[in-house]
Amino acid sequence: MSTFRAELPPGLWERWISHSADLLNSYHKATGRDLMPRGGGAHAEAERLLAAPFVVVSHGTEADPILNYGNRVALALWEMSPMQLIATPSRLTAEAPLREAREQFLAQAARDGFVHGYEGVRISATGRRFHIANATIWNVTDNAGHPAGQAATFARWTFL
Template sequence: MPSFSAELPADLWRRWIAHSAALLDSYRARTGGDLVSRGGGAEAEAERLLTAPFVVVSHGAEADPMLNYGNRVALALWEMNVERLLATPSRLTAEPMLREARERLLTQTAREGFISGYEGVRISATGRRFHISNVTIWNVADAAGAPAGQAATFARWTYL
C-alpha cells in the first residue's frame, strides 16, 4: 500500500518534511516531549507525523495566519483536502462567535510558549461542529529559530 505522503505533490511533500522537523523540534523544545518517535531521518519522521492517529495542525506567522499543515487525521476532521487547507485562514476553524476567545488563546500561547489542556468547539469546512479536548498548542520556530507560527495537537473530539 502506498504511503499517504505519496498522494501529495512532490514539492509540497518536500516543504512538509522541513515543516514537520520544525513542528517536532519546537514541540520537544516547548514541552519536553515527542509527538512521534524520532529517528530514521527527516522523511521518516515526517511520514510518521502525517499518518499519526491524532490531529496535528499548524498555521503560519502571518497577520491573518493561514493553515500550512494538517496531517491525515486533521484533514479528515476538518473535512478538507490539502489544497483547501492551504487556502484557509486558521480563524475559520472556529465559529465567528468563538473567534475572539480563540485569538486570546493564541496570544496566551505566544506569550507562554505552549499551553495544554485546552478544550473548545471548532467547525469543519462543511459546517460540522465538534468539541475538542486535551489540546496542546505550541509556538513553532523554523530551523534558524525564527517564529514560524503555532501548532496544535489533540486526540479527542466529539461531534456536536
C-alpha cells in the first residue's frame, strides 16, 4: 500500500483515512451492518477499505457532486488515477441518457438513508461501459453527523 500512498498528493491519504471512517460508520448507521470487518484503528480500516475486493466510491455535497473517494477496485473499474477521480463530477460515471434513473436512486437514498439492489450502466474514463448489479447507495455523514455526501458499493459488474 505504501507505493500507492506515495503516488497521492500531500494530504489526500490523510483525508481518505478520515473519510473511510465516515464511510464505514455511515454504512453501519444506514444499514445496520458492517461494510467490512472493523478493528485496528482508522488507519488499518482505511487500508483494508482501499484494498477491499469490491467497489466503494463516494461523492461530496456540492451542487454538482464531485467524486471524493474510490478504493482500488473503483479506480481500476473507472480507469482513473486518484487525482482524476477527485476531479470528476459524479454524474459523469453514467452516460447522459442514463443519468435521470441514477438521480432517482440517489434521491431515494437521500430520503430513505440507503437503497439496496440498485443496478445500471456506468462508463469509465476511457469510455468502457459496464453494468453494475446489486449496488447499495447510502448517505454519508461526518463524525459530527453532518451530511458529507453519498457512497455506493457493489461487487458485481459485467463489461458490455
